[in-house]
């Protein structure tokens with residue numbers, strides 16, 4: 001720390017005053033959401049939009065991929081676009097219900113042109129998680145297709161788009177490519193209109209948030225790639241949280257939002273996520289003035305503690321989705337300042 005740095009207490013820890021005062025608190029939004037029938041079950045978003053489906057596992061966080069499990073279910077129900085990106089034919093032999101089920105990503109991705117315009121038809125402003133069933137920045141998705149996704153977002157100023165990736169280095173490359181391809185004009189980017197002509201859009205788009213996942217310390221590099229991107233908001237998804245993480249105030253500089261979540265496998269907890277690690281991250285985020293959203297935690301139900309796993313550990317239960325059931329200090333579901 002340089003000579004003359006003044007430290008001030010924030011959230012129980014001391015941080016440099018320059019950071020405490022930087023453009024006020026970033027964790028400030030009075031956003032309230034009432035989830036309707038057609039809304040996503042993912043707590044931190046309203047809807048999902050999947051112009052790209054399918055993926056390849058790239059990190060420890062991918063091991064029990066939720067999207068893969070969900071895609072298998074949809075493929076078994078006959079949805080063609082998921083069948084294309086999974087192993088298996090779905091032809092089940094009589095007497096053997098598991099004979100050829102869809103089971104794993106086959107490493108193909110499907111760019112669904114027919115899904116591109118869906119958000120244009122949603123009139124009500126929504127928070128939209130882009131590509132919940134894959135990764136928009138998978139190496140097989142052409143930049144030209146990602147640019148089409150950007151164009152739709154540019155033409156939907158009523159919505160907020162949240163793009164989460166485990167490949168933030170490709171996101172950096174894409175943004176450079178996009179900026180070079182389009183014409184800059186006074187801080188705006190020119191997008192071609194459907195019926196001809198051009199439209200100026202503020203750049204970076206004010207309604208697009210960019211995020212990356214960090215499950216273990218081996219993912220730290222993702223944060224530095226993300227911070228190289230220009231976006232209205234930058235966020236980190238610490239889900240599934242697989243070990244304790246230490247995020248300094250400087251590391252969290254420029255980050256607007258932290259989502260923290262334990263792993264789930266259907267209705268059961270996945271790999272262990274310690275409550276102390278969640279608690280520590282909530283405190284680290286709050287100390288840096290970052291909005292924190294605790295999505296899901298694991299807990300040990302005191303009434304079934306007598307039940308142990310084969311390794312002698314108590315069986316973990318997922319807490320109910322209602323955050324009222326979380327320990328009081330983890331009932332935190334904030335959005336970044338200015339979120340609509």
Ligand code: SF4
Nearest residue numbers: 055057062065134166
């Ligand atoms: S990057 Fe996401 S969608 Fe792809 S395998 Fe990993 S967890 Fe699943």
